[in-house]
Amino acid sequence: MSSPLSDMEIKTLVGTLRAALPKGQEAFPLHEPEFRGREWEYVKSCLDDGWVSSVGAFVDRFEQDLADKCGVKHAIATVNGTAALHAALMAIGVVANDEVFVPALTFVATANAVAHAGAVAHFVDCDTQRLGVDVPKLAEYLEEIAIRDGEGPHGPIYRNRNTGRVLRAVMPMHVFGVPMDIQPLVDLATQYGMVIVEDAAEALGSTYRRQPVGSFGAASALSFNGNKIITTGGGGAVLTNSEELAKRVRHLCTTAKRAHPWLYEHDCIGYNYRMPNINAALGCAQLEQLDTRIKLKKKLAGVYEKALEGFPGVQVLRAPDDSSSNHWLNAIVLRPGTSSEQRDQVLLALNEAGLSCRPVWNLMHTLPMFADNPRMDLSCAEGMAMRIINMPSSSYLAEVAHDA
Ligand SMILES: Cc1ncc(COP(=O)(O)O)c(C=O)c1O
Structure with missing residues (x-):
């Protein structure tokens, strides 16, 4: 599906993602350090x-x-x-x-x-x-x-x-x-x-x-x-x-x-x-805690995936079958053709709902100090940059999150 998200879809998307996260918590940082070992x-x-x-x-x-x-x-x-x-x-x-x-x-x-x-x-x-x-x-x-x-x-x-x-x-x-x-x-x-x-x-x-x-x-x-x-x-x-x-x-x-x-x-x-x-x-x-943390983060990715089941064309970024990700930072990918205004609309709504979501980094060739550097055609990176949103990804969220 390649049509941009409607205002109503954005509202429902944000509500669904919020509902997948723990109820008692009001703010969800993007990623927090966790010290639970020795x-x-x-x-x-x-x-x-x-x-x-x-x-x-x-x-x-x-x-x-x-x-x-x-x-x-x-x-x-x-x-x-x-x-x-x-x-x-x-x-x-x-x-x-x-x-x-x-x-x-x-x-x-x-x-x-x-x-x-x-x-x-x-x-x-x-x-x-x-x-x-x-x-x-x-x-x-x-x-x-x-x-x-x-x-x-x-x-x-x-x-x-x-x-x-x-x-x-x-x-x-x-x-x-x-x-x-x-x-x-x-x-x-x-x-x-x-x-x-x-x-x-x-x-x-x-x-x-x-x-x-x-x-x-x-x-x-x-x-x-x-x-x-x-x-x-x-x-x-x-x-x-x-x-x-x-x-x-x-x-x-x-x-x-x-x-x-x-x-x-x-x-x-x-x-x-x-x-x-x-x-x-x-x-x-x-x-010493890395393996447990990866398991929890994988579970959290599953929670986001389940939440997005009703949104054709909006997906959680996943490693293909030949690989496994440590799920460090979960990302959702909006439909192809999403504009920067639309992405920002989604980001604003998520942040207003207490989820500290972030866009992907500004692409390197758009930064002033690298603007004159050599480059190939970067059309895919330019398109993807409009579609990626990083979601709260601390591993403890998996322990308390419920499937949407
Ligand atoms: C892809 C990538 N490269 C390099 C770094 C640099 O690491 P540091 O912040 O420890 O200097 C980071 C993270 O900050 C990163 O995400």
Whole structure:
């Protein structure tokens, strides 16, 4: 169905979604941090022992637990997800003036990290089903703009024939926890000698073809910001299977200091990006709750799905059968052809009913600092941006919500 929602339908839609959520509660934040495990105990032990800064037993444990959970050999905990993306890009060899493909439909941190590395984000379109990079469309586009320029240590080197810049890397992002179709992207990137830095900030615990997301890129980044599925207050991590990359990331994130018991020797410009032990203590406790949280969030997605049964063409964003989402942030997708005015009408009505619903991020090429960046046709992202509404998604809502 592609007709826009009528005023009456909007009223009924909002009423139905509100009715699916707990009756006694008046306000429903978009996403709240939840501390129901051993957070107090672990943080207290940091304070008792005095290990509060960038090294400590909880950092080591959190890194090992993350690596195990994500099926990779190495995890390096960082101060936030943006720092993790930046460190990963530098470690894989992105240098000034390289071009890096970034989805137009992402949170600004993905594109910012490319700019922090001195490179240029080149914006690519998304598909309608998963909201991830549209790989067939990117493949067609590369045929048009990529020109081979010799062989590098890791495969062919391609340049953008319009800008002359090296096409160095691609950064898929798993939107709201829904895995993108990453295997065809891995194949395409290999063909063009590009490295994949996966932005898995939103997708801890999601899987694609039964493999954890975050384990497909040469390096990947997670975020543990307060709004994420687990939080360390602020925090992030770089994941990789490469020992060499892991060493480089750790070095860059630790002010590029050479290991020595007392000398201050730094061999390049580094960053103070390591996660403090006190945050890692929170992370260890939060990670213990991840599986339960994902189950609850899945249940909440089911509650929204049931509520929308009577609204043809309005759907909850779902991972296809080859994948499973961590359901970090539930999203409903309005009918094709929805205008920004209509979307805003729905958003206003939901917010007035106490549901802190949000539109998707402004697309990257519409932001002033990226307005002149190279881009392909972005018509799908532009259409989807008018249709997406994020719903209250805290996992505790699933325990008290009733099926509509
Ligand atoms: C897709 C994406 N990438 C990167 C980040 C950056 O993470 P952080 O806020 O921890 O820097 C976030 C979240 O904030 C995100 O949603």
